[in-house]
Amino acid sequence: MTLPKRNLHTSPKSGISPTYIPPKSVLIVNKHRTKPVVEAIESLLSYLREKHPDVRIFHEDRPDRPDGTEIWRPGTDAERVDLIVTLGGDGTILHAASLFKVGAVPPVLSFSMGTLGFLLPFHIDDFGKAIETAFEGKATVLHRMRLICTFQNKDGHTMNDVRQEWQVMNEVALHRGASPHLNTIDVFVDGQHLTEAVSDGIIVSTPTGSTAYSLSAGGPIVHPSLSALVLTPICPRSLSFRPLVFPSSSSITLRLSERSRAEAGLSMDGQVSHVLSPGESITLRASLYPVPCINRSSIVEPDDSRRGSEGAGPGKEDDWVRDINNLLQYNATFRSKALLRHSRT
Amino acid sequence: MTLPKRNLHTSPKSGISPTYIPPKSVLIVNKHRTKPVVEAIESLLSYLREKHPDVRIFHEDRPDRPDGTEIWRPGTDAERVDLIVTLGGDGTILHAASLFKVGAVPPVLSFSMGTLGFLLPFHIDDFGKAIETAFEGKATVLHRMRLICTFQNKDGHTMNDVRQEWQVMNEVALHRGASPHLNTIDVFVDGQHLTEAVSDGIIVSTPTGSTAYSLSAGGPIVHPSLSALVLTPICPRSLSFRPLVFPSSSSITLRLSERSRAEAGLSMDGQVSHVLSPGESITLRASLYPVPCINRSSIVEPDDSRRGSEGAGPGKEDDWVRDINNLLQYNATFRSKALLRHSRT
Amino acid sequence: MTLPKRNLHTSPKSGISPTYIPPKSVLIVNKHRTKPVVEAIESLLSYLREKHPDVRIFHEDRPDRPDGTEIWRPGTDAERVDLIVTLGGDGTILHAASLFKVGAVPPVLSFSMGTLGFLLPFHIDDFGKAIETAFEGKATVLHRMRLICTFQNKDGHTMNDVRQEWQVMNEVALHRGASPHLNTIDVFVDGQHLTEAVSDGIIVSTPTGSTAYSLSAGGPIVHPSLSALVLTPICPRSLSFRPLVFPSSSSITLRLSERSRAEAGLSMDGQVSHVLSPGESITLRASLYPVPCINRSSIVEPDDSRRGSEGAGPGKEDDWVRDINNLLQYNATFRSKALLRHSRT
Amino acid sequence: MTLPKRNLHTSPKSGISPTYIPPKSVLIVNKHRTKPVVEAIESLLSYLREKHPDVRIFHEDRPDRPDGTEIWRPGTDAERVDLIVTLGGDGTILHAASLFKVGAVPPVLSFSMGTLGFLLPFHIDDFGKAIETAFEGKATVLHRMRLICTFQNKDGHTMNDVRQEWQVMNEVALHRGASPHLNTIDVFVDGQHLTEAVSDGIIVSTPTGSTAYSLSAGGPIVHPSLSALVLTPICPRSLSFRPLVFPSSSSITLRLSERSRAEAGLSMDGQVSHVLSPGESITLRASLYPVPCINRSSIVEPDDSRRGSEGAGPGKEDDWVRDINNLLQYNATFRSKALLRHSRT
Ligand SMILES: NC(=O)C1=CN([C@@H]2O[C@H](COP(=O)(O)OP(=O)(O)OC[C@H]3O[C@@H](n4cnc5c(N)ncnc54)[C@H](O)[C@@H]3O)[C@@H](O)[C@H]2O)C=CC1
Ligand SMILES: NC(=O)C1=CN([C@@H]2O[C@H](COP(=O)(O)OP(=O)(O)OC[C@H]3O[C@@H](n4cnc5c(N)ncnc54)[C@H](O)[C@@H]3O)[C@@H](O)[C@H]2O)C=CC1
Ligand SMILES: NC(=O)C1=CN([C@@H]2O[C@H](COP(=O)(O)OP(=O)(O)OC[C@H]3O[C@@H](n4cnc5c(N)ncnc54)[C@H](O)[C@@H]3O)[C@@H](O)[C@H]2O)C=CC1
Ligand SMILES: NC(=O)C1=CN([C@@H]2O[C@H](COP(=O)(O)OP(=O)(O)OC[C@H]3O[C@@H](n4cnc5c(N)ncnc54)[C@H](O)[C@@H]3O)[C@@H](O)[C@H]2O)C=CC1
The missing domain is CATH 3.40.50.10330 (Probable inorganic polyphosphate/atp-NAD kinase; domain 1)
Incomplete structure (x- = not known):
């Protein structure tokens, strides 16, 4: 894997390469x-x-x-x-x-x-x-x-090394899954507490993913050439929880609150991949790739x-x-x- | 006009008449x-x-x-x-x-x-x-x-005699119209204050009207054989204003608040018919007809x-x-x- | 259990009993x-x-x-x-x-x-x-x-006798649960096919339940003295799936389509109670009780x-x-x- | 007016100026x-x-x-x-x-x-x-x-010179106003036809304006440090019209369709400023200022x-x-x- 890093902030519509070498x-x-x-x-x-x-x-x-x-x-x-x-x-x-x-x-x-x-x-x-x-x-x-995901344990320490990082193209969804009970998720933006969500779950989506699960949950459609993070709640027990759109410089943390009675499942682009216990969290950022x-x-x-x-x-x-x-x-x-x-x- | 009154609570699917006389x-x-x-x-x-x-x-x-x-x-x-x-x-x-x-x-x-x-x-x-x-x-x-509408002046007294009553099949909409400013409407149910709405306006709709303007404003689709009143806000300045469905025994009053800066227009089934001044109100009930x-x-x-x-x-x-x-x-x-x-x- | 049947259509606001005997x-x-x-x-x-x-x-x-x-x-x-x-x-x-x-x-x-x-x-x-x-x-x-629930197998035959009937006060929710995949549910009203829902699930709720899960999923608030059934989709993969309100005389059937890749869980008032396999269905009606x-x-x-x-x-x-x-x-x-x-x- | 142009793409959080001269x-x-x-x-x-x-x-x-x-x-x-x-x-x-x-x-x-x-x-x-x-x-x-607005007549020619340009901080809303009839608006993005909107009107909003009228009409909340255009319909006669978020490089044109039966009013940040006749249009772009x-x-x-x-x-x-x-x-x-x-x- 030696492809050069492409910076997110280059034009999203550029040709593949100026001094072009055909694929080998x-x-x-x-x-x-x-x-x-x-x-x-x-x-x-x-x-x-x-x-x-x-x-x-x-x-x-x-x-x-x-x-x-x-x-x-x-x-x-x-x-x-x-x-x-x-x-x-x-x-x-x-x-x-x-x-x-x-x-x-x-x-x-x-x-x-x-x-x-x-x-x-x-x-x-x-x-x-x-x-x-x-x-x-x-x-x-x-x-x-894409979004890059890192995991934190109850003390806020990162749970994975670089090799365990995960990048998603559509979204990360933290969901109650088979548990019949609402879960409670604390949402942080750039380290600041934004809200406590009591719901079926929370989706953090890319613009690409805005036409996937996030759309079903009531989120806006975001043009894929925009760099942004979309936060969409899934069936929140609140009349006033609206989808939010953040700049791609933001980092969003979803922390399964210790008030939650059960574990919650993490879906990455529709693959159930991890389970969070109360107190654990996942942090999402725009990926460089x-x-x-x-x-x-x-x-x-x-x-x-x-x-x-x-x-x-x-x-x-x-x-x-x-x-x-x-x-x-x-x-x-x-x-x-x-x-x-x-x-x- | 000598047609017999038909009670709302008779079956909505009955034939025209048992002892039948053809139309003359x-x-x-x-x-x-x-x-x-x-x-x-x-x-x-x-x-x-x-x-x-x-x-x-x-x-x-x-x-x-x-x-x-x-x-x-x-x-x-x-x-x-x-x-x-x-x-x-x-x-x-x-x-x-x-x-x-x-x-x-x-x-x-x-x-x-x-x-x-x-x-x-x-x-x-x-x-x-x-x-x-x-x-x-x-x-x-x-x-x-249908809904039957009566009008009240600032003191709460009825402004019309029976001949001025009005019945609508779709809805009544109280709307800011050409005024650029939000209006404030006090909503009462059976005489009890329900909420103060700061919005473009309020729709009170029949089940028939639930697929008309109310639907565009975000209301639910209500089967026309149900007797019910649907209250749907138009662009409310609130994150938590949801459509409400009431039994047909309820009466709903929309009172243009004295806080409103301008008059508001009343549309009856899409016809602009009246203008309410701040303090005036309209009351809607299920009609017998x-x-x-x-x-x-x-x-x-x-x-x-x-x-x-x-x-x-x-x-x-x-x-x-x-x-x-x-x-x-x-x-x-x-x-x-x-x-x-x-x-x- | 010898309490007299109470008909749904009596006034919802009546006193407990006219010829009154105190509780024993x-x-x-x-x-x-x-x-x-x-x-x-x-x-x-x-x-x-x-x-x-x-x-x-x-x-x-x-x-x-x-x-x-x-x-x-x-x-x-x-x-x-x-x-x-x-x-x-x-x-x-x-x-x-x-x-x-x-x-x-x-x-x-x-x-x-x-x-x-x-x-x-x-x-x-x-x-x-x-x-x-x-x-x-x-x-x-x-x-x-309340809603009364009966279950049908793939051939449409009732799967339970009267003793296995189930009555709910809030809602029945048919949900994908832990399966990461959307499920497909055929919805019938009075035996007529209404729509094919591709979603996380479907809620059929009473007016009481309209302030519970159905509200979180985007449903209207229905006054509990109205007799009605509310159908609310959970995260549907469609831009045009709106909540529906039916008269209490309707029966609604949810059939897990054979296209669904996995079983779906049934929650009754928040209790996971049954699992439906593709082809099986549940029918909901207003209960007499x-x-x-x-x-x-x-x-x-x-x-x-x-x-x-x-x-x-x-x-x-x-x-x-x-x-x-x-x-x-x-x-x-x-x-x-x-x-x-x-x-x- | 000799202030230096500030480019939108500079950091939105920068200090007022590096080589600082106090205000005079x-x-x-x-x-x-x-x-x-x-x-x-x-x-x-x-x-x-x-x-x-x-x-x-x-x-x-x-x-x-x-x-x-x-x-x-x-x-x-x-x-x-x-x-x-x-x-x-x-x-x-x-x-x-x-x-x-x-x-x-x-x-x-x-x-x-x-x-x-x-x-x-x-x-x-x-x-x-x-x-x-x-x-x-x-x-x-x-x-x-801010958004910069230019106007086009029926032939698509610009109707104003630079002095008549208009910049808004919240939004532009094209609305039926006092007309009781739905209007029809053709929406173009970067010159390409996006959709024909039959509605009360259309809002094109900045992230700042996303918490104003657009929010009332059902739009998402967009962080003001993001550069984006939000398109939100007002009471559309369609079940499938969702808010859209575009990159700030996009231009959006709203053309009052010749099918519309009446003129439509343009509100700029809540001031009724212009009236469009059928066939005329307004184009919105991110302003440099x-x-x-x-x-x-x-x-x-x-x-x-x-x-x-x-x-x-x-x-x-x-x-x-x-x-x-x-x-x-x-x-x-x-x-x-x-x-x-x-x-x-
Ligand atoms: N209630 C819902 O809407 C749910 C949606 N999903 C979505 O399914 C995705 C996984 O897709 P599959 O593995 O194909 O699972 P799948 O076979 O369950 O199909 C999901 C559907 O979403 C479509 N889809 C996927 N990405 C999309 C995008 N970016 N924009 C528009 N449509 C898109 C697919 O074409 C397919 O129709 C997840 O990333 C998630 O977004 C997953 C669970 C529930
Ligand atoms: N933003 C919106 O959706 C608005 C809707 N209207 C509706 O227009 C109605 C008046 O209709 P017209 O005189 O034909 O005006 P119109 O010519 O402006 O047409 C309104 C549209 O609504 C449809 N419509 C009317 N009643 C309906 C119903 N019960 N269910 C489904 N669709 C229905 C008509 O077929 C037509 O397509 C009003 O009662 C009001 O409900 C009026 C203003 C704005
Ligand atoms: N995403 C959501 O909103 C979900 C909601 N639920 C609801 O939870 C109910 C079960 O309740 P619990 O056993 O207490 O579970 P729970 O302990 O998980 O609490 C559910 C919450 O819903 C409230 N609630 C229950 N019935 C209500 C009603 N008719 N109107 C307004 N609020 C109501 C309760 O007070 C509690 O705050 C289910 O019938 C279902 O409606 C269940 C799963 C997800
Ligand atoms: N149905 C609605 O929600 C309507 C909203 N408006 C909004 O009113 C604005 C004009 O404001 P005023 O001259 O003060 O008129 P106004 O006196 O009618 O008040 C509008 C309200 O919106 C608030 N507001 C204005 N800009 C905001 C923003 N960027 N974020 C959050 N809240 C905001 C104001 O504090 C005030 O409460 C328009 O730009 C438009 O966004 C205008 C008409 C209808």
């Missing part, structure tokens, strides 16, 4: 191995072998690892990866990012397998064009901010007329506007103009 | 006189003249009154109306009901002109079947509760297979479930299974 | 046995023995059962109870009601131990006055509606001057207005008039 | 001239005359201008102002900022007259200490972002023990955490531990 290694990530995924991987492998024969192709060490790929194991001494290719749903990208819990993530090129996902810019049928754009260094990336996600708009032809008229050329992050409309059906207006015949419905 | 007079109501409306009225008139030649046909006294209709004027000495037929949008039904501000409303048969509406069960193309069902006394009605709306399900054939399998035969109020799904797109799920191709969007 | 048996319910509770029970027992020596005093069969009480066991052949006295928090009343899962509940007189609760009308220090009002038959009750809760206003002197001026005499349900203001801090206005000195804070 | 002119701003305000201005004037006799003291040109102040008129050729002192409520600061519609605003020192306000760090009784901190250059400021507001924490003694233990020394923006708790009563927990005696309430 690719990591293929898939969560499930359904028939379409298997076939897609095969096509992808033959394509890469033919067009980019020198490139090393890695895959996680799993029984179902595709032939012709080398084993790749995460960790500080992992083999260098220049490009990640994911095949699957949003969960596959979350999984790919979680393989780089510590340090930087290489650029991610994500293919959907036909179903839609919020983090999935490319349809698998277009993989050739997308791969070439990435290899030619013409792709533009959206640096999706965002996830560089290759934009859909990267590979749209410059002469694409519809794009032109919209005024958003390749490299502009505008996938998001289309996604919240197409996928979330944002502000779907009532069908007042449709035609409904009672006898035909 | 019909009031046609239309707000606008677009080409489709004009044509629809013509078809309707020839149909009625042919099939029910003895029926009197009324229309409001307006310059554009269709030929062959008699003038009808609202008021306590109005001509008796046995059936209202509306042609237009939801606003047309609201307008029809507002012609019966005092006392009872005859059953309402509502036709949409192609566009959808929440209160519009029938498409105009099916008018023959619908009219016959109504004339044969086979139609079932949903008694949509709901609006009997003929159900779409009335005219569905008993052997309609799809209906049968749903288990909801004619007479069951189930239009509503379909409407909140079809019209409001209630709980429209994210399009996670659709297929989106970037190159084709 | 009292069931004392306490969840915890803290020092104040122990002392309160002792005072209560000596008071009852002195003033009402013929009354039988029951207590649940627990190791910490107070001396001088008889064992009482729930069930269809339970000893007759004429009055329940609870000492503790809201959870104690929920527990008391849950002892009468099948059939009717006797009137409940609830004492708080100093802490506030939403269902707790009386402070323990006033127990003498409250007990006498109850024994003299002067108390007024609020009939708090509400919980008759003795009102705080019952024991306020008629000459209480403050009351008089409010216009709400004894027997009027107005505890609720005070409770949502005092306890929930409903619409707590921003402290714009308070005085804050930076140097003194 | 002060502008006193008060909206109302109540007795406490008059007295406070008098004390302030004698104080300044005694301690800083060379400083020029300005006031707006109004009939009630205090003796001993020079007339100050806004505009591009206005006299230079080095420090603004406001006396009054939040509205007074908004007014002061609106005097600098074009270009930069000098640092603002705001005194409350006893009542609380969200933007009011100092109590008037402490004015000496606060003034000295400001004159000594030891004050820290929070650069509260934030409002430098002097922090309360600036004048807290370094040895203030309570502060020290919180770890937030002078210069840290932590007023906000205290304000949302003290003023907004953020997440005010239910009074479950208080003691309520029915007989004493």
